[in-house]
Amino acid sequence: MAWWTRLSQQDDDALMAKVATGSERAFREIVERYQARIYDYARRTVHDGAEAADIAQETFFRLFRQAGRYQGQSSLKGYLFCIARNLCIDHMRRKRPIPVEHVPEQADETTPFVEVDVSDRLRQLEEALESLPETQRTALLLRHREELGNAEIAEAMETTVSAVESLLVRGRKGLHKILPEDFLDV
Numbered sequence: 754m755a756w757w758t759r760l761s762q763q764d765d766d767a768l769m770a771k772v773a774t775g776s777e778r779a780f781r782e783i784v785e786r787y788q789a790r791i792y793d794y795a796r797r798t799v800h801d802g803a804e805a806a807d808i809a810q811e812t813f814f815r816l817f818r819q820a821g822r823y824q825g826q827s828s829l830k831g832y833l834f835c836i837a838r839n840l841c842i843d844h845m846r847r848k849r850p851i852p853v854e855h856v857p858e859q860a861d862e863t864t865p866f867v868e869v870d871v872s873d874r875l876r877q878l879e880e881a882l883e884s885l886p887e888t889q890r891t892a893l894l895l896r897h898r899e900e901l902g903n904a905e906i907a908e909a910m911e912t913t914v915s916a917v918e919s920l921l922v923r924g925r926k927g928l929h930k931i932l933p934e935d936f937l938d939v
Contacts, residue, residue: 765829772820780820784813787830791837794899798841798891808844812837831908834895838909842887881931889924892917 763771763782771779791812796805815836816823823832882890888910895906906917 766825769820769823769825769829772817773823780813780817783816783829787833788813790830790899791833794834794894795837795841797894797898798838799844804844808837808840811840827908828905830901831905834899834901834905834909835911838891877932878928881928884931885924885927889920889927892920893924893928896921 763779765783765786768779768783772783788809792805792809795808795812796802799805799808812833816833823829882893885893891910892906895901895909896903901909903914903917903921907914910917910920
């Protein structure tokens, strides 16, 4: 158990150095750190849980294959989201758009009226996001759902920080135009 505690306390760059030498333990630690976030991002992007699982798996497979090339010049998190984003784009190019599926998450103490309102608001938000250009939607999702910083988003989207800032501003303005006036005030 001691090796795991020490391994889980290491930063991403140290773990990637170990992965580059073939350490399966270090690779498992990286997968455990980021698997859920990569899967969630892919699921929101391609709207299909099974495809998202495949994309997440392929993301980590590529990371493992290219571990020797990773030099830590940027964050591992941004690097992973870049791989996942490119795989999502490839997936969407191969398939026709799939309608947004939404299963509302239920809180323990909600009434049916609150559930309908939350479900309707989430559906409206998903539809509004889908109507935005792909780059604006991606920037907003990475910023607000994945909580990446602008530099990490820039890395994931293979662009500059100033371009990310512009995409976020334009995306937010686009949402304000599409959604009802009081929608984002709640």
